[in-house]
Amino acid sequence: MVRSAVQVYLRTRPTSAGSSSLTVQPDGKTVKMELPKNAEAGLINNQLEHLLFKYDGILPKASQETVYSTCAQDVVEHVLRGYNGTVFAYGQTGAGKTYTMSGDTQSYQQRGIVPRAIHQMFRSVEERVDQEVVVRASYLEIYNEVMYDLLADHFDTLAPSGALGYDTFSGAKDYDMGGLGGTGSKKKGGKKKFGDDDAYGGHFLGSSHKKDTLHVVDTEVKGLVKRVVHTEEEALALFFAGESIRSTSKHALNSNSSRSHCIFTLYLETKQGSDSLGMRGLQSKLTCVDLAGSERTKKTHASGQTLKEAMFINKSLSFLEQTVNALSKVSNSRGGAGGRRGLGDDGASASASDQGAAFVPFRQSKLTSVLKDALGGNCKTVMIGNIWPEDRHLEETISTLRFASRVRQLTTNAVVNERRDPEFLVKKYERQVANLKQELAMRDALNGTSNRISSRYDAFSDAEKQEIRRIAKKFLTGETPIEDVSLHSLNYIRELFNQCKNCADDERTEVEAKHQGALRDLEARLKSAGVGGAAGQAEEEDHGADQGASVGEGEGAAAAVGESDKPSGFHVGNAPSDAKPERSAGTPMASMENQDDLAEPALDPLGAGVQADLSPALGLAATGSVDKSTAFDLFKYEIEEGRNLATVLKERKKRLGDLRHNLRDQTVELNGCKEEIDALAHSLESREAEDAEEGVVDDERYKYMQSLKAAKRKYREVYQKVRDSKLQVQTCSRDVVAAKVDLYKRFNDWYPRTMSNVMSRDELLAKMGGMSVKADEDGELLDASEQFDKVEMQRIILEDPDSLAFHTAKKSLKKMTPLAKGKTLRGEKAKATMTRRMERDLALNFGLK
Numbered sequence: 001m002v003r004s005a006v007q008v009y010l011r012t013r014p015t016s017a018g019s020s021s022l023t024v025q026p027d028g029k030t031v032k033m034e035l036p037k038n039a040e041a042g043l044i045n046n047q048l049e050h051l052l053f054k055y056d057g058i059l060p061k062a063s064q065e066t067v068y069s070t071c072a073q074d075v076v077e078h079v080l081r082g083y084n085g086t087v088f089a090y091g092q093t094g095a096g097k098t099y100t101m102s103g104d105t106q107s108y109q110q111r112g113i114v115p116r117a118i119h120q121m122f123r124s125v126e127e128r129v130d131q132e133v134v135v136r137a138s139y140l141e142i143y144n145e146v147m148y149d150l151l152a153d154h155f156d157t158l159a160p161s162g163a164l165g166y167d168t169f170s171g172a173k174d175y176d177m178g179g180l181g182g183t184g185s186k187k188k189g190g191k192k193k194f195g196d197d198d199a200y201g202g203h204f205l206g207s208s209h210k211k212d213t214l215h216v217v218d219t220e221v222k223g224l225v226k227r228v229v230h231t232e233e234e235a236l237a238l239f240f241a242g243e244s245i246r247s248t249s250k251h252a253l254n255s256n257s258s259r260s261h262c263i264f265t266l267y268l269e270t271k272q273g274s275d276s277l278g279m280r281g282l283q284s285k286l287t288c289v290d291l292a293g294s295e296r297t298k299k300t301h302a303s304g305q306t307l308k309e310a311m312f313i314n315k316s317l318s319f320l321e322q323t324v325n326a327l328s329k330v331s332n333s334r335g336g337a338g339g340r341r342g343l344g345d346d347g348a349s350a351s352a353s354d355q356g357a358a359f360v361p362f363r364q365s366k367l368t369s370v371l372k373d374a375l376g377g378n379c380k381t382v383m384i385g386n387i388w389p390e391d392r393h394l395e396e397t398i399s400t401l402r403f404a405s406r407v408r409q410l411t412t413n414a415v416v417n418e419r420r421d422p423e424f425l426v427k428k429y430e431r432q433v434a435n436l437k438q439e440l441a442m443r444d445a446l447n448g449t450s451n452r453i454s455s456r457y458d459a460f461s462d463a464e465k466q467e468i469r470r471i472a473k474k475f476l477t478g479e480t481p482i483e484d485v486s487l488h489s490l491n492y493i494r495e496l497f498n499q500c501k502n503c504a505d506d507e508r509t510e511v512e513a514k515h516q517g518a519l520r521d522l523e524a525r526l527k528s529a530g531v532g533g534a535a536g537q538a539e540e541e542d543h544g545a546d547q548g549a550s551v552g553e554g555e556g557a558a559a560a561v562g563e564s565d566k567p568s569g570f571h572v573g574n575a576p577s578d579a580k581p582e583r584s585a586g587t588p589m590a591s592m593e594n595q596d597d598l599a600e601p602a603l604d605p606l607g608a609g610v611q612a613d614l615s616p617a618l619g620l621a622a623t624g625s626v627d628k629s630t631a632f633d634l635f636k637y638e639i640e641e642g643r644n645l646a647t648v649l650k651e652r653k654k655r656l657g658d659l660r661h662n663l664r665d666q667t668v669e670l671n672g673c674k675e676e677i678d679a680l681a682h683s684l685e686s687r688e689a690e691d692a693e694e695g696v697v698d699d700e701r702y703k704y705m706q707s708l709k710a711a712k713r714k715y716r717e718v719y720q721k722v723r724d725s726k727l728q729v730q731t732c733s734r735d736v737v738a739a740k741v742d743l744y745k746r747f748n749d750w751y752p753r754t755m756s757n758v759m760s761r762d763e764l765l766a767k768m769g770g771m772s773v774k775a776d777e778d779g780e781l782l783d784a785s786e787q788f789d790k791v792e793m794q795r796i797i798l799e800d801p802d803s804l805a806f807h808t809a810k811k812s813l814k815k816m817t818p819l820a821k822g823k824t825l826r827g828e829k830a831k832a833t834m835t836r837r838m839e840r841d842l843a844l845n846f847g848l849k
């Protein structure tokens with residue numbers, strides 16, 4: 001438990017008029033307030049000449065950043081460690097409370113404590129990878145002593161009879177200002193209590209047991225929506241949305257005066273731990289309070305509704321003051337907050353007669369009920385007193401200084417709100433019980449068969465694992481039937497499965513190695529075979545332009561002319577027709593497809609199978625928001641670079657086709673020569689046999705011999721032509737492959753480059769078909785201003801990446817339907833769109849898409 005005094009800081013609103021009566025003392029923590037002379041009292045009188053007030057810090061010309069780091073950062077740090085924390089701003093109207101708490105919601109630099117606290121909190125939450133963290137947010141407004149939920153789906157007035165309504169002005173005549181402490185309800189007497197009556201009742205303090213009463217009360221507002229927020233943007237968006245519907249109005253001292261007390265709360269739930277160590281749960285909350293400002297209605301010229309609001313505000317602030325007074329008396333009677341009594345405190349602190357029982361009127365107003373913890377309970381609290389140091393506001397300034405001084409005497413007892421997560425423990429034990437039950441059932445079922453290894457429950461040694469592996473192998477090869485495998489414990493069964501998997505993995509590796517070896521062998525043989533080949537050897541035939549030719553040769557090894565490129569690790573052969581990228585009839589590609597053989601199925605550059613082959617070779621990355629099929633078509637037909645490459649490829653393929661055609665004719669001719677040679681050789685052999693019998697060489701035999709000689713000469717000529725043609729085909733095949741590789745490579749360079757400009761399929765199609773749409777990657781059409789927003793967002797991010805969430809949340813708020821009381825605050829649809837847009841923008845800006 002951390003018992004600590006409430007920290008109080010004083011912030012002054014910059015003013016041109018300035019104040020001659022207020023000076024900051026050299027210690028930087030004390031202010032001196034000169035009191036005006038009372039001329040009527042004469043020269044000698046007891047009038048105080050000045051007052052001194054000491055605080056934890058004075059912030060005369062502080063930036064928003066300094067105010068945050070001085071006043072709030074540590075509180076947020078505490079909340080992240082499991083303590084409750086409250087930061088509240090108090091002061092006269094126009095002194096800068098809203099500026100301090102919310103800041104300028106249009107300017108990132110001028111953002112106030114709440115947006116900064118949200119940022120700090122989420123940054124820390126994101127770093128907690130080992131923890132389960134849930135953040136919730138609520139936004140409560142107390143307007144004319146009626147509570148409103150600023151984050152409810154429907155902006156409902158929940159009081160006086162709604163869920164939030166509770167009658168803290170015990171028996172108040174609500175709108176009769178004199179009746180705040182009176183009895184009965186004239187108009188809207190809220191009957192529904194919030195929280196436990198006892199918990200919020202007034203407490204007599206001063207006796208020992210009363211101290212505990214202050215600590216245990218949880219100031220929960222029943223029915224208040226606590227929205228789960230996953231990201232900083234979501235939290236900011238909710239905060240901005242709530243801000244936009246706060247009650248404000250204009251009066252003489254402030255054109256945008258808050259007419260209500262607003263309490264924005266972030267709830268943090270953290271779970272940390274492990275199965276074995278158990279889970280540790282922390283629950284804490286950060287409460288940020290922007291109080292309405294006290295005002296002198298004569299100065300603000302309030303009238304009508306504004307006057308009524310002013311009366312409610314002043315009254316509730318006076319209850320707050322009474323509560324603080326009572327608490328500070330108690331605190332002083334206990335020895336005070338470490339001697340923090342204000343230097344100029346003019347008698348408000350406890351006198352001896354005050355000591356003893358003191359009534360703390362928490363229950364008199366909703367504000368004091370909600371702030372109960374912050375003022376004296378389980379909370380680390382900081383108050384920022386805002387003053388407007390101009391002479392014309394002297395009275396208000398003194399009043400704020402006094403109040404701040406009393407608040408500084410209060411002490412709180414912050415404790416880490418820790419709890420064991422019962423849900424988690426139940427789950428853990430359930431799992432354990434289930435496991436044990438299974439083990440026992442298994443033992444019962446297999447009772448009698450004892451096995452040293454299979455009945456083990458702890459980890460297996462390496463030797464035991466080897467033994468189980470041997471059993472697994474025998475089972476897998478069928479040597480051991482399943483009935484003969486002992487199964488005595490779950491532990492053993494798990495290990496057996498493991499070993500079966502290991503065996504299967506080994507088997508696969510072995511087969512793959514064999515396969516690789518065979519492939520290498522084949523490649524080597526093909527290489528050594530060169531161009532020679534047996535006549536009549538069938539040749540792989542390509543389709544379309546890649547047609548092969550069958551070559552028959554009288555001598556040499558077999559070789560395929562139109563051979564597949566696969567052995568070279570590069571498949572440019574035919575893909576099945578269904579691997580061809582689909583094109584819709586409406587796209588420009590559809591009309592081009594039939595005219596041009598470049599849309600060849602063989603390329604299938606984007607199909608899964610071919611891409612798998614190409615990716616390692618070319619490093620094709622599957623990125624981008626447009627499918628590659630469409631993009632490849634665009635590249636080949638529309639982009640000059642791609643078009644040129646595709647033309648080269650087409651020309652080479654045509655030449656290859658011609659060469660193969662020629663080669664096929666020559667091969668036929670060569671085969672004809674070979675057949676003729678065979679026939680002549682056969683005839684000559686027969687003739688020789690006859691001549692041998694007769695012992696003469698006749699003319700016919702001589703003719704055969706001449707014909708055979710001529711046929712062989714022709715064969716050699718044709719063979720030479722075939723050989724030359726084959727070389728040409730091989731060279732041309734390589735050129736075709738090179739052209740394909742070039743085309744893919746260039747496409748692969750171009751594709752991510754183009755995609756990085758975040759082109760959508762629609763955009764690409766528009767480019768291809770002259771459509772004038774501009775769509776984002778979700779397929780949503782972007783109008784000119786949205787496109788501008790996008791560019792603007794990218795610029796902002798470049799300047800300060802931390803501001804991304806702020807701007808995105810602000811932007812999403814702008815896109816929401818205008819909010820107004822009585823209207824829907826936020827539909828689910830709008831919320832979903834908002835979230836999607838935020839995620840998309842985040843992804844875009846961080847290059848995740």
Ligand SMILES: Nc1ncnc2c1ncn2[C@@H]1O[C@H](COP(=O)(O)OP(=O)(O)OP(=O)(O)O)[C@@H](O)[C@H]1O
Pocket residue numbers: 012013014091092093094095096097098099100254256257258259291292293294386
């Ligand atoms: N420290 C400051 N720096 C710059 N401007 C300030 C500062 N404090 C206040 N202001 C400006 O003074 C005006 C009034 O401030 P703000 O609305 O925050 O006062 P407030 O105390 O919340 O008033 P109310 O109680 O009437 O709501 C605003 O225009 C605000 O921008």
